[in-house]
Amino acid sequence: MLTPKIGVFSWKEAEANIPWGTIILFAAGISLGTVLLKTQAANWMSTAMFSSIGISTLSVLGIIAAVAAFNFLIHLGFASATSLASAFIPVVISLTQGLEGYSIATLIGIVLIQQFVVSFGFLLPVNAPQNMVAYGTGAFTTKDFLKSGVPLTVIGYLLILLFAATYWNWVGLL
Template sequence: KHLVGVEEYVRTEKAKLGKLSVAERNTLIAFGVTVTLWIVPGIVAIIAGTESSTYETVSGRLDEGIVAILGASLLFLLPTKWEDREFTLRWSDAAKIDWGTVVLFGTGIIFGSLLESSGLAETLGNGASDRLGLTSVFAITVFAVILAIVVSETTSNTASAAVVVPIIIPIAMAADVNPFVPALAATFAASFGFMLPVSTPQNAVVYGSGTVPITTMIRTGASFDVIGAILIVIFLPVMASMVGLV
């Protein structure tokens, strides 16, 4: 369906933008270099294989964190007006970044990684399971959802799923029940995490704006967590049965 006036509006707005400035071109260069270096290890893996020494060398040198720092550093090095020694990004500009939010989210990622690498998450999960005496699919599913939501409050959804799912599967198998539904429930619940700024980048951005107090975020996030947990526990087994997964 053709919308009258849309093309003209787009042309007008595009004309207002004008040509790319030097700073904008430099930003595109830094972005392009960063993305390229991020995907180089994957390309090398496809060509040479993940077991090759070339891949190990490249992936070791081009760590995602190192590449990100390199890309950000380029903004301090690419000039916009060399004769005046002006660069794309100055420290006075960088100082305006909400570093508190960045550090807050970073510590959340570190904490989540330590939960997995130290084995604390597995110990807590197995200990709670033993004390609760979980023996049914429903009970294990409820436990999986609660555990995944709690872990997701401290780290990303990917890390939460990586921590919780390997805990839930052995618990279900030990109880002689199909681990599919509990594991899938944990995967869905790992995408929750509405209570704390460290749960997701979106939460961190909202909290960093200063307009949402931490008490409001916790209170509202807890409501969403509870509602989401109930929906998963009720509807996931039904949906799995309807599509023949269990």
């Protein structure tokens, strides 16, 4: 990329024009997910989070509903879908590995559906970079985000459940 002898980019130009923060965020997220899976921390977290509600006794739709609700809740503490996905999806993978009596397609479907839920960062300005940009203009308050975010989150949750009960079931994902 730099090709120093040819002169395509100097280091100063590359440093100024490349979004290093984004690259570091992705690298940290991928590293976090890998570490969670390799150290069995994701398995421990999955057990700690979901065993108390008896998740293994729920139907597939019940599992999706419970995990999606938890996903919405913890999204409040993450500034981007990337960081949430890198921390939470390994936990969901570990959760599905502990579920018995379901096909591989169903287990993959549960994880895939949670990937959709990760992108529902509507409640607070810090839940998504695009929210922070809009909030930074001064045209919106946190209360404005909540006024529109709560209905959007409820609608998104209901749509996830509707699609899980119908479409994703019809196409063999669940």
